Amino acid sequence: MGKRMFTGLQPSGQSLHIGNYLSAIKGVLALQDTHECILCVVDYHAITVPYDPNVLRRFTLNIATEYLAAGVDPERVTMMVQSDVPEHTELAWLMGCLMPVPKFEQLPTYKDKRARYGTASFGLLAYPILMAADILIYKAHTVPVGRDQLPHIEFAREVARKFNHTFGETFPEPEARINAGAYIPSLDGKGAMSKSAKNGSIDLSDTANTVQDKLARAVTDPARVRRTDPGEPHNCPVYAIHVCYTPQGMLAQLAQGCREAAIGCLECKRILAQEIISDLAPLQARRRELLARPQRVREILAQGAATARPRARETLSEVRQRMGLD
Ligand code: TYM
Numbered sequence: 001m002g003k004r005m006f007t008g009l010q011p012s013g014q015s016l017h018i019g020n021y022l023s024a025i026k027g028v029l030a031l032q033d034t035h036e037c038i039l040c041v042v043d044y045h046a047i048t049v050p051y052d053p054n055v056l057r058r059f060t061l062n063i064a065t066e067y068l069a070a071g072v073d074p075e076r077v078t079m080m081v082q083s084d085v086p087e088h089t090e091l092a093w094l095m096g097c098l099m100p101v102p103k104f105e106q107l108p109t110y111k112d113k114r115a116r117y118g119t120a121s122f123g124l125l126a127y128p129i130l131m132a133a134d135i136l137i138y139k140a141h142t143v144p145v146g147r148d149q150l151p152h153i154e155f156a157r158e159v160a161r162k163f164n165h166t167f168g169e170t171f172p173e174p175e176a177r178i179n180a181g182a183y184i185p186s187l188d189g190k191g192a193m194s195k196s197a198k199n200g201s202i203d204l205s206d207t208a209n210t211v212q213d214k215l216a217r218a219v220t221d222p223a224r225v226r227r228t229d230p231g232e233p234h235n236c237p238v239y240a241i242h243v244c245y246t247p248q249g250m251l252a253q254l255a256q257g258c259r260e261a262a263i264g265c266l267e268c269k270r271i272l273a274q275e276i277i278s279d280l281a282p283l284q285a286r287r288r289e290l291l292a293r294p295q296r297v298r299e300i301l302a303q304g305a306a307t308a309r310p311r312a313r314e315t316l317s318e319v320r321q322r323m324g325l326d
Contacts, residue, residue: 003035004140005037006138006143008041010041014062014203015203024146032076037078041064043081049113068297069283087312107152109127129155131156139171139172141175142174145176145177157173185240187237188219212273215270232258233258
């Protein structure tokens, strides 16, 4: 097993949403048999914007619980919390010294969050170098992510190239792994589904009723004002989610029904709600069991950090030596 995979998710919401699940978590599930896998709750990334310490603690445990509920096998995947392996931040400092400031300022996440909060911490600016360090410290080859993370993966590749060029061949250039769920739109029609936007997301913790309610309120193709107006599925966020859940035959029928106004949006949403509810049911049953055993989840995270740390130390000492710091 030569290939390594790393990915991370921020504990910035009380539950993951289906976008996180379909892109990153399903990516891990697809690789856990063939790759050496490390899956991280990136708490140091979550503190780059204003947050509440007590809430962060709870979210960190919840997100780890959801990894397990989704089917991540802790026997095969090293599951850890970023701040339990502080070598990540030391590597981030070392790598940060290689990269010019304008590269950081150009990244879309930085620009978006600075605009949203009206200001930016140094941590928010430095965010991509910590993400690069997360990946490079394990010399990971593959990084399953959603589409929004592609600029950050490109940045990490640049960091690897720069380091290799300056100090000698050390890191593989990590590659993003993108699948069909790489971009799940928000139900309110405003950009991508996100953990912080209320009602714009379907969360792994949502009950059947909540899924139905949220979908009932979701925006669809704006051209379909009345039931009799034909629509274009590719302009509809609900259809974009259908693509990830609904079998091909039914999907083709829905697309045709929409274009011919033979099916209404409500019916189309009802079908999607059923697909999502039945997909989430086994995950939610495991989630409930695990929420009752937080100590078990903490043990898995402690074990994960104990496995990851020597690996991280090894890379760090190689880097320190190459940089003349040993
Ligand atoms: P985060 O926590 O914002 O998102 C976690 C993962 O979910 C994906 N994602 C989506 N996929 C499809 N549709 C959406 N609407 C959607 N929203 C989010 C993200 O692309 C991501 O894969 N910077 C990262 C966390 C991170 C990381 C890393 C990832 C830190 N270090 C190292 C990979 C490798 C982030 O904020 O993800």
